[in-house]
Amino acid sequence: MKKYVIANDTTINESNVKDWIKDFCGNIQPHLLYLDSFYQGKDDIKKYPYDKNRINNYIHVNLAYMAVQNVVSYCFGKTPTQDFKQGFSEANYIQELKFKNKENTEDKALEHDCSKLGLAYEFIGAKENIRGEKEPFYKRLDPLTSFMVVDDTILENKVCFITYTIVKPKNAAAYKHGFVYTQGLIIEFDFKGSTVTFTNEEMNTAFPDKFPVVLYKNNADMVGDYEPATEVMSAYSKLYSVSMDDHESIANALLLIYNADLSDDEKEKLNRTRVAALFGDNAKAEYIYKKLDSASFTALKEGLRAEFYAITSLCDMTDVTAYNKAASAILYKLIGMENIRVNKSAYFEEGMRERWDIIASYTGKKFDIAYDDITYTFYNNLPANIDNDITIMQLVEKGGMSLKTALKRMVSIEDAEAEYNQILAEKRMAMDEAIANIRSKIDEELENVDKIS
Numbered sequence: 001m002k003k004y005v006i007a008n009d010t011t012i013n014e015s016n017v018k019d020w021i022k023d024f025c026g027n028i029q030p031h032l033l034y035l036d037s038f039y040q041g042k043d044d045i046k047k048y049p050y051d052k053n054r055i056n057n058y059i060h061v062n063l064a065y066m067a068v069q070n071v072v073s074y075c076f077g078k079t080p081t082q083d084f085k086q087g088f089s090e091a092n093y094i095q096e097l098k099f100k101n102k103e104n105t106e107d108k109a110l111e112h113d114c115s116k117l118g119l120a121y122e123f124i125g126a127k128e129n130i131r132g133e134k135e136p137f138y139k140r141l142d143p144l145t146s147f148m149v150v151d152d153t154i155l156e157n158k159v160c161f162i163t164y165t166i167v168k169p170k171n172a173a174a175y176k177h178g179f180v181y182t183q184g185l186i187i188e189f190d191f192k193g194s195t196v197t198f199t200n201e202e203m204n205t206a207f208p209d210k211f212p213v214v215l216y217k218n219n220a221d222m223v224g225d226y227e228p229a230t231e232v233m234s235a236y237s238k239l240y241s242v243s244m245d246d247h248e249s250i251a252n253a254l255l256l257i258y259n260a261d262l263s264d265d266e267k268e269k270l271n272r273t274r275v276a277a278l279f280g281d282n283a284k285a286e287y288i289y290k291k292l293d294s295a296s297f298t299a300l301k302e303g304l305r306a307e308f309y310a311i312t313s314l315c316d317m318t319d320v321t322a323y324n325k326a327a328s329a330i331l332y333k334l335i336g337m338e339n340i341r342v343n344k345s346a347y348f349e350e351g352m353r354e355r356w357d358i359i360a361s362y363t364g365k366k367f368d369i370a371y372d373d374i375t376y377t378f379y380n381n382l383p384a385n386i387d388n389d390i391t392i393m394q395l396v397e398k399g400g401m402s403l404k405t406a407l408k409r410m411v412s413i414e415d416a417e418a419e420y421n422q423i424l425a426e427k428r429m430a431m432d433e434a435i436a437n438i439r440s441k442i443d444e445e446l447e448n449v450d451k452i453s
Contacts, residue, residue: 003028003119003222004148010159012182017189018196020162021176024147032117032144035224038064038233039116045237057244061237067226067314068115075341076111077381079104080348083417088373093365094356100129101138109140111348114218115225121146121161122214122351123181124358126206136206136359141213145178148215158183161213164191184208210358216351219343229311236304243297259283313340338380345378352376377408377416389413 005020005028037043041060082098084091106122113120121141126134146163150156164178176191184207188200204212218224226233260283278285309316313336353374360369389410395401403423407416 001028001031003032003117004150006152006156007149007159008152010149010151012160012180012185012187014189014196014198017162017180017187018191018194020147020149021164021191021196024162028147029144035117035227035230036144038062038226038230039068041065043230043234043237045234045241057241059237059241059244061233061240063229063233063236063308064116064226067312068112070314071115071225071337071340071344072108072111074337074381075344075378076108078379080107080345080352080376080378081415081417083375083377085370085373085375090360090367090369093367094359094374097136097359100135106138106140107348107352110216110351111344113140113143114216114344114348117143118218118222118224118227119143120216120351121148121163122216122355123163124207124212124214124355126362126364134206134364136362136364138214138355138359146213148213158211161211163213181211181213183211186212206363207358207361208363210361212358214351214354214358217347219347225314225340226308226312229308232304232308232311236301236308239297239300239304255285257283257285260285313337334380334382341378341380345376349376349378375417 005023007016007020009016034043039062041062041064043060043064045058045060082094084094110120110122121143122138123141124136124138127137129135141163145165146161148161149159151159159182161181162178163181164176166174167177168174173193175193178189178191180187180189181204184204186202186204187198190197190199204210206212257278259281260278305316308314315333315337353371353376356369356374360367392401392406392410396403396406404416404420407413407419410416413419
């Protein structure tokens with residue numbers, strides 16, 4: 001489904017903003033909240049209604065949380081690097097902004113949203129720094145209360161971004177307070193009752209020709225990492241819930257009494273004391289217990305778990321007992337995760353480039369930024385497989401692979417470009433030392449010749 005609003009009339013006015021918010025709240029937000037409920041461990045487990053006296057557990061097995069943590073850690077556990085083209089004059093400026101905006105944690109927060117909901121939003125504005133100067137900043141927006149509006153053409157051109165919060169006054173009804181961001185315009189609004197009112201409108205003088213919001217996509221369809229498997233996850237939680245119902249219902253065993261009658265008072269006493277005196281020929285009592293089918297539970301659990309991993313392309317690592325014993329097997333198991341990582345990286349890089357493109361247009365420090373001024377490198381977060389790295393270096397020694405390519409493929413190297421430059425620098429230093437030694441020996445020999453002559 002579409003996770004943004006498509007508008008036929010693109011005029012920015014109070015009536016259209018109201019319709020767009022109603023469209024989002026009625027058709028898009030419920031699905032996003034549904035996806036988020038799995039991550040929060042609050043998804044609706046659909047079960048048939050039981051007798052009111054029967055135990056009725058609702059146990060949420062949070063596969064969604066596990067999926068997000070594993071995917072984000074694998075794809076962004078090692079921070080992506082940004083290498084600047086030699087001579088790019090704004091490299092230090094960008095590095096300073098990255099540090100001030102805590103880019104590492106910001107990117108992980110955005111990736112969490114992408115993993116859960118399929119998309120993430122980031123606002124870019126300008127604020128005063130400690131020196132009293134205005135400079136750009138960037139900050140994540142909540143996708144549960146933020147959305148993009150596009151036109152209904154084949155290009156789906158951006159119309160605006162809308163974000164809001166719920167205000168709950170003490171003695172009045174709750175209402176929405178938010179902002180509409182267009183290309184060069186910021187509009188503040190209140191949505192009270194059934195009316196949207198623009199309360200303030202101003203030009204975005206910091207970024208006058210840009211939309212100050214970046215959309216980050218999880219993939220081409222903006223589908224979350226566990227989104228295709230929500231029914232399987234609900235069934236998995238239901239299986240555990242019903243199984244626990246059955247386990248606890250064992251305590252409610254039936255007591256059968258043969259050839260004896262008990263009065264109501266005697267039955268009440270039996271419930272308290274668990275002791276009964278039976279009179280009569282062949283009088284006896286016994287409990288009957290419900291038998292649990294643990295084999296069926298195990299088979300269903302393993303089947304649903306396998307379906308979850310098959311649908312999501314995630315990797316089940318619970319059967320891996322020794323990394324050194326089966327390193328190649330683990331790498332083979334990670335093919336699905338690696339495909340996800342490569343796909344995510346491409347779309348996340350697109351968002352990061354848009355972030356810096358907007359910041360480059362900042363009126364306080366406007367500068368040009370070409371596509372090749374910044375090179376992005378994303379890494380998988382795997383333990384270093386030294387044996388594999390040794391094999392790669394043997395290929396380099398035999399001329400089967402270039403050093404630069406080898407460094408990019410080695411899992412023990414975090415920054416291939418920096419490592420390559422360091423190796424070149426060390427080789428130049430070694431060559432300079434060797435040349436200096438040779439020259440020193442030549443000078444000594446010449447001195448000896450002079451002495452002899």
